[in-house]
Amino acid sequence: MDAELDAEPPCLADLNDDLLRKIASRLAESDLASAVALKRCSSRFKDLATPLVANAVSRINTKWRDAADKIGMKGAARIRGGLERNEVLTTLALPHNNIGAEGVAAIAEALRGNAVLTTLDLSGNEICGIDEDGDGEYDASGIVALADALKVNGVLTTLNLANNQIRDQGAAAIAEALRGNGVVTELDISWNQIGPTGATVIADALRVNGVLTTLNLRYNGIGNEGAAALGEALRGNGVLTNLNLGQNYNIGDEGAKALASVLRVNGVLTELDIGWNSIGPEGGVAIAEALRCNGVLTNLELMGNNVGDEGATALASALRVNGVLKSINLEYNKLGDEGKGAIWDAVSGRLGFEMVG
Known part of the structure; x- marks a missing residue:
């Protein structure tokens, strides 16, 4: 059974506490669960957490948006009991x-022995004690516990930790886990x-991890130094196919040139997002030169940079010889008529090619 219990009536938010407890009791007896989502969950639904996670009904997606309260630490502890x-x-x-x-940390403890959960989304949960506004006291104990669990968990393949302010210390913990983890294929940080x-x-x-195929590092502050390090790692990495570095704002031309040098030799990366990264004409030309000999990249996101007509003209020239790229986004790149015309002339007549900007 597929079902979505949303904020629109009829929904669980309209039910009284008595009926919610009865639902929880019935859910605890079911054995068909495969997916559960609890988003911005009101405190009235905390009693549902354990039975939902332990059993529930097939493919339920329970979302209560903009509720007054949230699951919180106590609710997570109950979910741990269900996961175990x-x-x-x-x-x-x-x-x-x-x-x-x-x-x-409670959920991490359950992951150590859980042998079936393959996808976990913990985005936007202040798991290091810092909220979206940067307020709070940093606490790495939770992210460290989760990283330690990843070292021994052999089934989780998709992990979303977006918007948790894990910072460099949390990234180091996750990196250490990736060195020994042989199952996580998608990571959103x-x-x-x-x-x-x-x-x-x-x-x-990434130099030693042989399974991660998708890495999202969007909206951080990795700089040209971080971009260069990732680029060097991709020289020997033979599995990562999707890399999102968009909105880091400070990769710049130097970071773009470092990534471009890797695109010349990397034979697996198919999607690269480096939008909104202060990349100018020099970086645009470097990317263009790399595209001349790259035979695998199919999607390139360059939105919100400043490659200008010089960069666009170089990219157009590269597109005339590159037959693999299927989409490119050059919106908000200060292109004049010369740059736009060159790009459109280069891709006109290419069936299925998607050009934005």
């Missing part, structure tokens, strides 16, 4: 529930205040 008994749940999404460091140091330790882990 769970034998069927494969997907658990708990975005924006104020779980905190203690809460994620966007919006986490990760700087050059954090990006560098992640890059070092």
Whole structure:
């Protein structure tokens, strides 16, 4: 059964406490669970946490948006109890529930012995004690506990830790886990205040990790130093196919040139996002030169940079000989008529090519 219990009536938010307890009791007896999502969950639904995670109904997506309260640490502890008994749940999404460091540590403990959960979304949960505005006291205990669990968990393949302000210390913990983890294929650590140091330790882990295919580092502050480190790691990495470095704002021409040098030799990366990174004409030309000999990249996101007509003309020239790239976004790059015309002339007649900007 597929079902979504949303904020629109009829929904669980309209039910009285008595009926909610009865639902929780019935859910505890079910054995068909495969996916559960609890988003911005009101405190009235905390009693549902354990039975939902332990059993629930097939493919339920329970979302209560903009509720007054959230699951919090105590709710996460109850979810831990459910995960420890769970034998069927494969997907658990708990975005924006104020779980905190203690809460994620509880979930991490359950992951050590859980043998079925493959997808976990803990985005926006202040797991290091810092909220979206940067307020709070940093506490790495939760992210360290989660990283330690990843070292021994052999089934989780997709992990979303976006918007948790894990910073460089948290990135280092995750990087250490990636060195020994052989199952996580998708990792989202966007919006986490990760700087050059954090990006560098992640890059070092990519040199030895042979399974991660998708890495999202969007909206951090990795700088040209972090971009260069990631680029060097990709020279020997033969599995990463999707890299998102968008909105780091400070990669610049030097970072773009470092990544371009890797695109010349990397034979697996198919999607690269370096939008909104202060890349000018020099960086645009470097990327263009790399595209002349790259035979695998299919999607390139350059939105919000400043490559100008010089960069666009170079990219157009590269596109005339590159037959692999299927989409490029050059919106908000200060292109004049010359640059736009050159790009459109280069791709006109190419069936299925997507050009933005």
